[in-house]
Amino acid sequence: MTDGPALDAEATVEWVIEQLEKNPPLSCFISFVGSLDQDMAERVALQVRIQALLLRDTHPWMNFARLRQVIFHHDYEQGIRDASADRPLSPAPTKEAGGLSIGMVFRSGDGVKLVMDEAIAKGLLSEVEKHRDLAVNALRHELCHVHDFDLKLGLMEKHPDAKGIAGFGSYFLPIAESLWDEYFANKYSCGPWTDIHQYSDFLCEVIPTIRADVIAAILTYRVSHDLAALRSVAEAKVRFIAQCFGYAMGTLAATGATLKEHSSTLESCLIKFDLLLAWDACFAALEALDQKRPHWDSVLELKQLIPPCVLLMTAFGLNYRPIVDGAYIEVLYTKEPPPQT
Numbered sequence: 395m396t397d398g399p400a401l402d403a404e405a406t407v408e409w410v411i412e413q414l415e416k417n418p419p420l421s422c423f424i425s426f427v428g429s430l431d432q433d434m435a436e437r438v439a440l441q442v443r444i445q446a447l448l449l450r451d452t453h454p455w456m457n458f459a460r461l462r463q464v465i466f467h468h469d470y471e472q473g474i475r476d477a478s479a480d481r482p483l484s485p486a487p488t489k490e491a492g493g494l495s496i497g498m499v500f501r502s503g504d505g506v507k508l509v510m511d512e513a514i515a516k517g518l519l520s521e522v523e524k525h526r527d528l529a530v531n532a533l534r535h536e537l538c539h540v541h542d543f544d545l546k547l548g549l550m551e552k553h554p555d556a557k558g559i560a561g562f563g564s565y566f567l568p569i570a571e572s573l574w575d576e577y578f579a580n581k582y583s584c585g586p587w588t589d590i591h592q593y594s595d596f597l598c599e600v601i602p603t604i605r606a607d608v609i610a611a612i613l614t615y616r617v618s619h620d621l622a623a624l625r626s627v628a629e630a631k632v633r634f635i636a637q638c639f640g641y642a643m644g645t646l647a648a649t650g651a652t653l654k655e656h657s658s659t660l661e662s663c664l665i666k667f668d669l670l671l672a673w674d675a676c677f678a679a680l681e682a683l684d685q686k687r688p689h690w691d692s693v694l695e696l697k698q699l700i701p702p703c704v705l706l707m708t709a710f711g712l713n714y715r716p717i718v719d720g721a722y723i724e725v726l727y728t729k730e731p732p733p734q735t
């Protein structure tokens with residue numbers, strides 16, 4: 395459909411029906427736990443299939459073959475617990491302030507499951523355009539995660555030894571993964587339904603709070619010398635910032651704008667908190683990695699994101715340097731005074 399002449403509405407509907415029958419993008423169950431009646435559930439399920447089809451039409455390399463089940467649940471967290479009962483540890487939705495999660499993709503055997511809050515299903519049926527757009531954006535974002543999982547699981551099957559990473563890199567791989575995952579999902583789900591300033595505005599809100607949390611942990615460390623406690627705070631907080639960088643950078647990459655054109659407020663915020671260097675390094679590394687994506691050899695290609703993530707950590711006051719079997723962590727001097735004891 396992409397390359398052909400503009401089709402009128404009737405021809406588009408015919409094309410959608412034909413594609414859904416002959417070459418469906420999804421072959422999994424779509425189930426509902428909550429308040430939707432059967433007619434509403436069927437309309438939502440059709441919407442999910444149509445959005446997957448349109449995504450695949452725009453990006454013909456997209457593949458949802460490993461998607462085993464889509465679940466809409468009125469109690470989203472319960473939905474995740476139920477759907478992941480076969481896993482030793484349930485995946486946890488984002489709990490960071492403001493980082494509300496309404497959809498999650500996680501591994502289940504050799505495939506993946508997608509759990510979404512019933513609010514997305516209701517949004518897809520809404521009469522209000524803004525609510526529909528939000529729901530379409532969230533659904534497409536999750537479907538992009540499904541494709542990304544498909545790519546990574548395929549690479550892991552091809553190279554089973556390249557699943558993990560030891561030593562210095564292991565401190566940063568989860569941060570690099572968060573950065574990549576959200577960049578990829580936002581970059582390829584972006585469209586007229588996307589609120590392109592949502593995540594740059596969100597970053598401006600969270601950076602000062604997260605910065606204050608990490609500084610507080612550093613100041614506590616100056617008295618306690620409990621490096622494990624400092625690490626657990628700093629690594630989780632910086633991972634959340636990397637996740638938010640990923641959201642904002644994905645949208646920025648999709649629009650093709652420069653940071654200044656996109657949001658001078660965000661640019662000023664990054665400068666104020668000494669984050670611009672790390673931002674530029676993360677963005678350049680993500681774009682280079684995405685260019686190379688069709689030729690990835692293993693999931694460890696993500697290691698290329700580690701140096702910019704180290705820069706990001708340094709900007710928050712912790713300088714990690716590789717040593718033989720791990721990292722030497724220098725806690726940098728901060729302007730803020732130590733707490734009164």
Ligand SMILES: [Zn+2]
Binds near residue numbers: 539575576579
């Ligand atoms: Zn996401």
